[in-house]
Amino acid sequence: VKKSVKPPENIAIRTTAELAHYVGLSRATVSRVLNGHSGVKAKNIKRVMEVVERTGFTPDPYSNILRGKRSATIAVYLSSFKQQPVVQKLAEVVQRLAKVGYTALIETAENTNHAEVTRWIKRMRAEGVIFVGQHVDPLLSAQVRELALAGIPHVFTDNFDDRKVNVVTLDRAMGLELAGHHLLDLGHRHIGLMGIDGKTPVELARVAGVRHALEARGLDPAQAIVTLENPPPRDSNMAYGRECARRFRAAPTMPTAFVTLNDEIAFGAMEGFRALGLQVPRDVSIIGFNNQDIAASASPGITTIDAEIEATAAAAVDYLLSQLLKGAVKSGRKQLIPSRLVIRESTGPARA
C-alpha cells in the first residue's frame, strides 16, 4: 500500500478504478466503502471517504442500472403542455417524485403517439407511469394493459374512462354538492349552471352533485337547476362568463345563484352582472371552481371549490410508490380526493 501524496485540489476522479488506484486499494474495497458495507478497516474507510468528499466523486448510476439496479425513474405522460392545470399538476408530481429519489421522465401526447407510450416507457426502463391530464384516446387502455403485463404499474391523475385503470382524481360531485348546500343555506332556491352543459362523465358528475344537495333538502332538481337553452360559444372563459351573465339576465327565470365550470368563467360572470347593474353578492351569488389565483385576487373574492392539485398529485405518487414497493401491479383502483369549498365574498344571502 503506497502512501498517497497530498493531491492538487482539482484532481478529477471519474471511476471507482481511478479512485482505487489513487488510494492504493482494490475497486472491490472502494466499492464496499462507497456502499457502507461492514468489514473494512477503519483506516481504509477514512482514506477513501476523505478523497470522495474532496473530489465529490459519485459512482456512475448507469453501470448500476445495467447491473439490474432499479432505474429510479418514473415516466410522466402528459395530455398536453398547453393547459395550465396540467402543467401545475406535472410540477407537483415531479417535485414529489424528486423528494423520494425518483427522476421524472416527461413525455406528451403532443409529441408521441399514444400507441407508442408503452414502447417509450420500456425503452427508458421507467419503473412506473403517471398519466397527467385528460387522456381520451381509447387506445391507451390496451397500452396500460400491456404495461401491466410487463410488470410496470401506472396511475391516472384525471378521469380516464376505463374500469380497469387506476385513477386518482378530485371528487367533483362532492365539490358541487358542497357548493349546492352552501347556496341552499344562504336561502337560494334557483341555481344556474355556467359552462356545465356537456355530457361528459366529468360534467355529469358535477350536475349530480348539485342534484344531491337539492334532493337532500327535498327540493326538485328539475325545477331548481337552471341552464341556458342557448349557451354562447366558449373561446375565452372570461368572455364566456360575461356572455352567460347577459343571457341569464334576459332569460325567463333568472337564478339568484350560479355554479360555474371554473374561476375564470365565474370572474367573467361577475363582471357581466356588474355591467348589467347587479351587485355580487347582494343581487347574485357566484361560485367558481379550481381556486386559482384569480379567485383570491378578484374583488369580491370568489367562493370556489379547490382543485386539490397537491393532494391529487401526492395521492397518485403515493399509490404508484406503494405498487412499486410491494412489487404488485394493480388495476381498476379508483380513489376520489375529497373536495373543499373555499368560501369568500362572491356568495351571500339570497335577496328576499
Added chain:
Amino acid sequence: VKKSVKPPENIAIRTTAELAHYVGLSRATVSRVLNGHSGVKAKNIKRVMEVVERTGFTPDPYSNILRGKRSATIAVYLSSFKQQPVVQKLAEVVQRLAKVGYTALIETAENTNHAEVTRWIKRMRAEGVIFVGQHVDPLLSAQVRELALAGIPHVFTDNFDDRKVNVVTLDRAMGLELAGHHLLDLGHRHIGLMGIDGKTPVELARVAGVRHALEARGLDPAQAIVTLENPPPRDSNMAYGRECARRFRAAPTMPTAFVTLNDEIAFGAMEGFRALGLQVPRDVSIIGFNNQDIAASASPGITTIDAEIEATAAAAVDYLLSQLLKGAVKSGRKQLIPSRLVIRESTGPARA
C-alpha cells in the same frame, strides 16, 4: 441457421442476446441490423427487423451510455416550482428538448442546495444545464465555473448577475421603451410606474426603457415619470394594483397613463380606477407586462408586453445545443430576446 418457428404473439425479447438466439444469428450481426449498418445480408436484415417490429424490442439505452454514448439528457435547474412563469418556461424547455431527442432531468433549488448543483449534474451524467427562473445565490457562479471545467455547457433563461455566465433573456428595457413610445404617441406626458420601485438590475432596466423613450422625444424623464412615494405592500398583485390606483388618484400629480410590473397589477389598477369613477382608457391608460391570459380576457383587453416565453426557451435550448454540437463550452454570452408590445383596449389617447 435454424428456421424460427412462428412465435406466439406475446413473446418478450429483452436483450440483443435473446434476439440473436431467436433469429439464429450472433449479437454482433443483430446489432448491425439494429444500427442500420451496411454489409448484412438482406435476408438477415429482414429476419431481424420482422421480430423487432413485432416485439417492439429496443436496445437498453443504459448499456450504450455506459459504453460512452452521450446520455441524451439535459439538466434543468429551477429556482422554484411555485412561480407560474417559471413552470411555463420549464414546460417549454422540456418540450423543445424532447423534440430533439433529449430528456430533461428536473431539479429545484427548493430540494437541492445550490452548492450541490454541480454534483447532481455530474452524477446524472447530464450533457448540459439550463437554469430557469431567478437564481440569486452568488454561490452559483462558482458552480457554473466548475461545470465549464468539466466540459458541461450551461445557459440561464433569466437574468443572473455574473458577467461570465451565459444568459438568454427578454429585452425588458426594449419592452418598456415600446410602451413609452406608444403612450407618447397617444399624447400622454405623465407616466406612472406601478410595481417598478425596486432597485434590482431588472427593474432598473425597465425604468431605463421608459426613460429612453422620453429622451428620444426631448422630454425630461425626471418630470414625466411619476412614482408613488409610498407604495403599498405587495402580497397580492391585484390588490396591489387596486391600492396603487387609489394612492395615485390621491397624489399631487395623477398621471394619465401607467406602466406596470405585470398584467395582474394592471388588472387590479383598472379595477381600482373604475371603482374611483375613472374609465379605462378614456380617463386612464394602462399597460401590463407578460401578456398572460388575463390580459386578453379582461375587459377592456390589456395592452401589454409579451414575455416571449417560447422565444426565450427556444433560444436558450438552441444555444445549449449549439455548444453541445460544437463540443465547445462558452461563457459570458448575453442574448436579449426582442420585446413585443401587444396593443389592446386599455390604452387610448390622453384626455385633453
Added chain:
DNA sequence: CTGAAAGCGCTTACAG
C-alpha cells in the same frame, strides 16, 4: 458477410 472477444463502470459472490 459474420462471429468471438473486449470493454464501458460498477458490485458481489468467491477465494484467500
Added chain:
DNA sequence: CTGAAAGCGCTTACAG
C-alpha cells in the same frame, strides 16, 4: 479484512 474475476447489455474493432 481484501482482491481477482464474473457479469449486467451493448457495440465495435478484429479475425476470419
